Amino acid sequence: MQSLCCQNTSLSVVHGYWPTSIVTTMFENNQPSVAVLLPCFNEEVTIGKVVRDFKAALPDATVYVYDNNSTDHTAEIAAAEGAIVRREPRQGKGNVIRAMFEDIDADVYVMADGDDTYPADAAPAMVAKVLDGYDMVIGDRLSSTYFQENKRPFHNFGNRLVRGSINGLFNAHVTDIMTGYRAFSFTFVKTYPVLSRGFEVETEMTIHSLNNNLRLYEMPIQYRDRPEGSVSKLDTVGDGIKVMSTIFRMIREYKPLPFFGGLGLIIGIVGIVLCGTVTFEFAKTGVVTHFPTLIGAVMLVIAGLLLIIAGIILDVMAKNDRKTFLIDTNRFAYNKRH
16 A cells, blocks of 8 residues: 655745745635644643734634633634634534534635644745645654654654554655644545544544545654643553554554454464474374363464455455545545546
């Protein structure tokens, strides 16, 4: 399977980004609509500045803040700064993103967090890349300042582990799998099935894109840690387990032949080894003294073969699902253009 086509190239004159004036000039002919999506939970310390920064970076964009059961003044502050505030009662970032993607129509979507860790001045360049034809633009933290700014060592370890696992399985070269700063095309947003409920949604997005060979572009950004007084909602252990279980689930669904075939091969080899010991004993003594071992070994070999066959069948089904997805995506994009 083809991996992503992503490149890290400098796009601008200042700090690696295109100035807002260039993008504004580019918009004058066709006026594409841009939506900035900010999922928030108790971000009253930072949300006002985040809304102001995105309004300055993308003056023609509409800024949406989705308040996910905040107990502070996040919604009021965002509304006072001119954002459109909506509430999502289902707790979890994945649930919020699902609601955003369902509710909002735009030509280009920019998604960021409300914690002021992502630079809004990168947004115009990300929008420009989507308008160039990319399905998803990834704001890459790990190639710049993330490991210096992030003070949580287990987060750094988790990022490396997830990155290595996914890139190895999909033969890809994505640097930042779990970044929350992304830009999307209309077609991506309306054809992406959001299944995750929590912070694992970004990992799911990346795997979905790689599995369907979508056009990805990685753009290094200047990440900064949360300001004083702002508290992270990420549970290092709990959310880490959810991310790994999401990877496990999606490998099972998207890569069934390596998953079930590999498991079947291991079980089959164990069975063959046990059969070999019983056969060796029979050749030496002419008597089978370990019938339970022989029966168990034969059952393991059969189970291994069944798993390999199941992997082959599911792999064919997964390929057909990818074909159907591509056909539906092409039809969706055609209908939007016409």
